Each structure stands twice: as C-alpha cells, then as structure tokens.
Amino acid sequence: xxxxIPHLVNGLTLGLLFALIALGFTLIVGVMEVINLxxxxxxxxxxxxxxxxxxxxxxxxxxxxxxxLELPMASRYFIGLALGPVLAGLAGMLLExxxxxxxxxxxxxxxxxxFGAALVIEEVIRLGWGTGEQSMPVPQMISGAFLMGGLxxxxxKFYAAGFAIVAILLVWLFLxxxxxxxxxxxxxxxxxxxxxxxxxxxxxxLIVFGFGSALAGxxxxxxxxxxxxxxHLGIDVVIPAFLIIVIGGVGSFWGAxxxxxxxxxxxxxxxxxxxxxxxxxxYILLIAIVGFRARGLLGRRSAxxx
Numbered sequence: 001x002x003x004x005i006p007h008l009v010n011g012l013t014l015g016l017l018f019a020l021i022a023l024g025f026t027l028i029v030g031v032m033e034v035i036n037l038x039x040x041x042x043x044x045x046x047x048x049x050x051x052x053x054x055x056x057x058x059x060x061x062x063x064x065x066x067x068x069l070e071l072p073m074a075s076r077y078f079i080g081l082a083l084g085p086v087l088a089g090l091a092g093m094l095l096e097x098x099x100x101x102x103x104x105x106x107x108x109x110x111x112x113x114x115f116g117a118a119l120v121i122e123e124v125i126r127l128g129w130g131t132g133e134q135s136m137p138v139p140q141m142i143s144g145a146f147l148m149g150g151l152x153x154x155x156x157k158f159y160a161a162g163f164a165i166v167a168i169l170l171v172w173l174f175l176x177x178x179x180x181x182x183x184x185x186x187x188x189x190x191x192x193x194x195x196x197x198x199x200x201x202x203x204x205x206l207i208v209f210g211f212g213s214a215l216a217g218x219x220x221x222x223x224x225x226x227x228x229x230x231x232h233l234g235i236d237v238v239i240p241a242f243l244i245i246v247i248g249g250v251g252s253f254w255g256a257x258x259x260x261x262x263x264x265x266x267x268x269x270x271x272x273x274x275x276x277x278x279x280x281x282x283y284i285l286l287i288a289i290v291g292f293r294a295r296g297l298l299g300r301r302s303a304x305x306x
Contacts, residue, residue, distance in 0.1 A: 006151055007272040008265065013157045015264020016164035017223050021237055022244040022256045023171055024215030030251045031187045031208045034102075034110040038095060039216050039241060040234030041121035042088050046217020047224040047233075048129050050084030051136055074139035085218035091121070092213020096206050118234060125231040136224035160222050167218065168257060175253065184208055240267075243282050247289050249299020258297055259289075 021043060028036050054076045059065035068076070095117050102109035142159040145152050175181035187194045187204050195201040220237075227233065244263055248255030263282045271278040289297065 004269075005149075006153065007269050009153060009161075010157065010272075011265035011268025012261065013161040013164075013226075013264070014268050015261035016161050016168070017219055017226075018240055018244060018264050019168055019257045019260035020164050020215055020219040020222075021241045022248070022260050023168065023253065024212030024219075025238075025241040026245045026248075026251065026253075026256050027184065027208055027215075028212040029245060031184060032096075032099075032110075032205055034099060034107070034114065035242070036095075036209075036212075037111060037114040037238060038117040038121060038234075039114075039212070040236070040238030041118040041125075042092055042095075042213045042234075043216040043220040043223075043237045044125060044229070044231070044233045045091060045121050045220070046084040046088030046214075047136065047220030047229055048125055049087045049217070050080035050221040051129070051134065051224070051229060053080035053083045054137060072139075073137065074141060077137070077139050081218070081221055084221045085214040088217025088220070089210040089214030092216075093206055093210040095213070096209035099209075100202070118238075122231050122234060129229075129231070131231060134229045136221075136229060138225050156225055160226065163222055164219075167215075171215070172253060180207075240282060243286050245296075247286055247296055249296030251300065252296065252298040255296055255298030 021039070025036065025039050028034065028039070054073075055069075059068060095114070098117070099110060099113055102113055138156055142156050144155050146155055147153075175185055183194060183199055183204060184207075187199075187201070187208070194204065216237075220233075227236075240263055244259045245256055247262065248257070248259030262285060266281040266285050267278050270281040
C-alpha cells in the first residue's frame with residue numbers, strides 16, 4: 001500500500017491539471033457548440049510563450065534581455081505564469097473571429113477550421129522555438145523533493161496540485177457568483193435565449209473562447225515542468241480533454257472535474273504498474289462509464305433516454 005501512495009499523488013495531480021484543460025474545453029463546447037481541436041495547441045502555445053517570458057527569449061542579447069535575466073527566477077516565473085495564459089487567450093480570441101463564418105453551418109466546418117488552426121499553431125511553434133524538446137525552469141522554492149511519512153514527494157507536483165485546486169475553485173466562483181458567469185452558463189444551455197434577452201452573443205462567444213484558451217495556456221505553463229515541452233504536445237492533451245468531457249457529461253462543471261481526476265488516477269497508476277496500458281486505461285474508463293450511463297457521470301438526462 002505504501003508504494004501505491006506516490007502513484008496516487010501523481011495521478012491526482014495529473015487529474016487536477018487535466019481538469020483545468022477540460023474546463024476550458026467544455027466551456028467552449030457548451031457556448032460555441034464547437035469542438036475546438038486547436039485546444040491542445042493553445043495549451044502548448046501558452047507554455048512556450050511563458051518559457052520565452054522566463055528566459056527573455058524575445059530580447060536575448062539586448063540590454064533589456066540582460067536586465068531581465070538579472071531579475072530573480074521567481075519573479076520571472078510568476079510573470080510568465082500570468083503572461084502565457086493571457087497571450088494564449090488572445091490567440092484563442094483570434095481563432096474565434098476566424099470561426100464566425102462557420103456559425104450556423106454544418107459542424108464539420110468548425111472541426112476542419114480548428115484542426116487547421118492546430119496545425120498552423122504547431123508549425124508556428126516549430127519555427128519559433130525549434131523541434132527539440134525543451135524544459136521549463138522553476139523557482140528554487142517549488143523545486144526539489146521533501147520527505148513525508150517515509151516517502152519522497154516532488155515539491156513541484158504538490159505546488160501544481162494546489163495551484164489547480166485554487167484555479168478550479170476560482171473558475172467555479174466566477175461562473176456561480178458573478179453576473180457574467182451566469183450569462184455564460186445560460187449561453188451554454190441556450191445561446192439563442194441569451195441573444196433574445198438582449199445580450200451580445202458575439203461578444204459572449206469571443207470572451208468564452210478567450211477564457212477557455214487562457215485556461216488551456218495556464219495548464220500548459222503549470223504542466224510543462226512535468227511533461228516537458230515539444231511542438232506536438234497538443235495532440236497528447238486534446239484527446240484526454242475530449243474523453244473527460246464525455247465521461248463527466250457534456251456541459252457539467254463538476255462532472256468534468258470528477259472525470260479528470262478519474263482519468264488522471266487511471267493513467268497515473270497504470271503508468272507505474274503497467275505502462276503499456278497507460279494510454280489505453282482512459283479509453284477503458286470511457287467505455288466502462290458511458291456504457292452504463294450514456295450521459296456521463298453528471299451529464300443532463302437526454303430526451304432519447306427512457
């Protein structure tokens with residue numbers, strides 16, 4: 001049992017970070033009714049932008065770059081943590097503007113456009129940062145390991161789990177306790193009703209897309225020190241995000257969080273004891289849950305169900 005605890009901690013951390021990715025994905029699916037295949041690429045782009053912010057990549061070799069690198073690592077890290085998601089959010093808003101001509105048409109148009117956007121973003125990353133794998137530096141205060149109960153744990157993974165819990169709660173409070181959050185939730189249930197009430201649906205979609213993309217960029221920044229950075233990382237992210245919103249129930253906030261934790265635990269534990277089944281485990285989980293409950297863990301009842 002003792003040997004299982006570190007893998008449970010790793011799986012839980014992974015699940016909480018998956019939840020951050022999936023929440024942005026599920027907001028976009030709910031309000032836009034578009035499956036954003038570029039979500040994983042925005043996750044990767046946010047992490048790379050944060051990496052350049054920490055390392056002064058845009059100003060390397062200039063007096064400003066030299067001054068920037070003299071700042072404490074912690075300051076540069078947390079500025080990158082703020083700037084990377086903001087820039088990913090702006091990239092997502094640009095993508096939403098490109099999507100507008102597809103609204104009201106067959107869903108295939110939106111799918112193809114976001115798939116094309118994913119390829120473009122991945123190529124931009126290759127041109128800007130190269131094809132090799134890179135690592136994200138972290139401040140000393142959240143690096144290393146510590147001993148607890150005779151077991152060694154990664155300090156950074158505890159930080160990442162705590163960060164994800166705080167971020168998830170803040171997103172929930174925003175959706176549940178603010179007027180704009182209420183409009184977003186209403187838009188996820190019936191966007192035409194929101195328009196009929198006089199709200200600017202185009203602006204709502206733009207903000208939701210930017211917000212969801214910023215969540216993806218934030219998750220990318222926090223996960224990068226664990227997973228490493230490579231241009232095609234997006235495909236490793238968008239598949240779990242899609243599976244999670246199906247398992248949790250499309251449009252369900254806490255369903256997505258619960259499903260993300262289950263997927264994280266399944267992949268974390270199988271990764272330790274049966275690595276060949278690590279990727280397969282999330283598909284088995286999908287079949288096991290959706291096979292017995294078609295609307296997912298906390299999804300709304302379908303009109304097609306008896």
